[in-house]
Amino acid sequence: MYTTQMDAAKKGIITDEMRIVAEKEGVHVEKLRELVASGKVVIPANKNHKKLEPQGIGEGLRTKINVNIGISKDCCNFEMELEKAKKAIELKAEAIMDLSSYGKTREFRRKLVEMSPVMIGTVPVYDAVGFYEKDLKDISAEEFFEVVEKHAEDGVDFMTIHAGINRETAKRFKENGRLTNIVSRGGSLIFAWMELTGNENPFYEQYDRLLQIFEKYDVTISLGDALRPGSINDSTDASQIQELIVLGELTKRAWEKNVQVMIEGPGHMAINEIAPNMVLEKKLCHGAPFYVLGPIVTDIAPGYDHITSAIGGAIAAANGADFLCYVTPAEHLRLPDIDDMKEGIIAARIAAHAADIAKGIKGAREWDYQMSEARRNLDWNRMFELAIDREKAERYRKSSMPEDEDTCTMCGRMCAVKNTNKALKGEKINIL
Known part of the structure; x- marks a missing residue:
């Protein structure tokens, strides 16, 4: 029926591999097929x-x-x-x-x-x-x-x-x-x-x-x-x-x-x-x-x-x-x-x-948005979940724990994020 992914794409055939890639990338499968047919996308997949x-x-x-x-x-x-x-x-x-x-x-x-x-x-x-x-x-x-x-x-x-x-x-x-x-x-x-x-x-x-x-x-x-x-x-x-x-x-x-x-x-x-x-x-x-x-x-x-x-x-x-x-x-x-x-x-x-x-790849900025949201909320577990290298992030955190657990030892009670959050809520700020 077809010999290669490119051959299939040129013939208008959408292969299983194209469907899987389209779903992973969040792109329309017909658009992907056109890109494979033109040579601008490859799907390396030995039979x-x-x-x-x-x-x-x-x-x-x-x-x-x-x-x-x-x-x-x-x-x-x-x-x-x-x-x-x-x-x-x-x-x-x-x-x-x-x-x-x-x-x-x-x-x-x-x-x-x-x-x-x-x-x-x-x-x-x-x-x-x-x-x-x-x-x-x-x-x-x-x-x-x-x-x-x-x-x-x-x-x-x-x-x-x-x-x-x-x-x-x-x-x-x-x-x-x-x-x-x-x-x-x-x-x-x-x-x-x-x-x-x-x-x-x-x-x-x-x-x-x-x-x-x-x-x-x-x-x-x-x-x-x-x-x-x-x-x-x-x-x-x-x-x-x-x-x-x-x-x-x-x-x-x-x-x-x-x-x-x-x-x-x-x-x-x-x-x-x-x-x-x-x-x-x-x-x-x-x-x-x-x-x-x-x-x-x-x-x-x-x-x-x-x-x-x-x-x-x-x-x-x-x-x-x-x-x-x-x-x-x-x-x-x-x-x-x-x-x-x-x-x-x-x-x-x-x-x-x-x-x-x-x-401008679809979804790329969303990952960063979620990390920034976790940092704003001082949600350390969520930060670790989103980290590109979770093991290293957790190891660094555990190696130097602060007095206040929702901060880190860089700033402690002077944490800009924590104090700004409190200021916006009208809460008392204790730096000493």
Whole structure:
């Protein structure tokens, strides 16, 4: 009847996934169908991901966040990464990317898909090196495609594919140079493979073959920005923009095959460049949803990049980005642990919500209104219920209790809220 969510939408069919997303977002389902048909909204939902609770990403919808996990050669604790996934789901992340690059990656991926109600994403090129246990130059184009198909079979909802870095864009990068060169792990692998073999990027050269796999399983293609800036010095340069133009061309080709598309965006960028870059991406990529890593707005804060990222993410999403990849305090330093992951998730969720207020997303301001109402009423239990991180709010409160229980130890009896409430009621105020 239909092959993908986009195919159904173009045919005027409203799928179960569209109905669920429309209800979650409080939008009319017919409007949502039109947005999916035009490519401005994606519903990543692999046919083999049976436990999925679908989410929409794109125009007019809440800003979603993604959490990265995965095993590596230096940190290959299988169970720990699954615990991270469970924690990410508990903390209301809408997506998890499995970036595993070592060991029993397929076993881990299948367990993750089996237990996860949230979208699962992967970067197959990471997996290829570990899966085949070969030097990069010895992996064939055929083997890259075999790994992609395995990920699709396993139920992955979206995959990052670095199809925009081809011989031409690589030449532009080499001619222009950069302070931090290529910082995308997947992008650097494809670039190195092309340099070592002398061949064209197989994902670009055989793009139609890739789309056949994605259409078969209804995998959303997340077109990776191999040439994203790794420092504010390199942002909005010729390499980044040329690749973005190519990604726009690849977007239209995917839509012709009814494959849903997201575009991945810059990693490091000065604040004043963020809004223009969001406009540029939406223009060059025809309104496709934009997925950004940060952007990190200054390069000098290792250990605090969840903050530099949240600043950039809020600005990006307020100006059109649809999907934020979280960044943790461990960015640039180590594989994050569970505590790092939690800090990154909360920071990203704050950024996403702040942006949704600015974008006028339905219901966004209501949450803040309810919190302000609880604060006016000095209703501490209600404040904790509404807090984005209830556990931390309660812990801070309990760690320093005031003499008057309806105040806090910052102001005590000088509490502005309490005294103003009393003054308005004509009640006696006792500050001493």
